[in-house]
Amino acid sequence: MSDELKEKAGEVKAISIELIKKLKELSGVGLTDAKQALVEAKGDFDQALDAMRKKGMTKAEKRGDRETREGRIDSYIHDGRIGAIVEVNCETSFVAKTDEFKDLAHKIAMQVASMAPLYVGMEDIPEKEMKKVRKEFEEKFSGPENMKEQIIDGQIKKAFSEKVLMEQPYILDDSMTVASYIKEAIAKTGENITVRQFRRLELGVTEEA
Secondary structure (H helix, E strand, C coil): CCHHHHHHHHHHHHCCHHHHHHHHHHHCCCHHHHHHHHHHCCCCHHHHHHHHHHCCCCHHHHHCCCCCCEEEEEEEEECCCEEEEEEEEECCHHHHCCHHHHHHHHHHHHHHHHHCCCECCHHHCCHHHHHHHHHHHHHHCCCCHHHHHHHHHHHHHHHHCCCEHHHCEECCEEEEEHHHHHHHHHHHHCCCCEEEEEEEEECCECCCC
């Protein structure tokens, strides 16, 4: 067997059946397609999911524009020193009352308490701050001009990844982002799910204006 074939075989073995099933359930495609997407992404779940999203293959993406008027407010307090409160929304009161949805909302509160994000999504970053960061990357840019916008967009996303809740690695499974975790729940419930807002408090720390 050639070195290239050995390398590819190793990649396939490294991809667990659980990860394949997870992608299958979220996307609605067959096991073979889910496995192929993960192989092409070298086992990176988020990269495989993003590739399928761009092809319009995920069920969760198709539900993403539906209104979320129900939901619940949940909270998490750690050692009496750090606390977080979140509003997580869904489409119906039926789903909002399920144990699964309550668990999701509580884990999102845990995420906020643990990782201290500043924004829910990239779209929530103030335009002034976004322009400032973009300008800094543009001034330092030295790559190919035809790839400039794409590269800078990637640099901006990476720069804000720790500050944006949806871009953060999920604390209970860092193989996926919070956005991917929520998309899994969307696939399971059949409803759109969004995080509308959150607030984090830390003893002795006052938010800057």
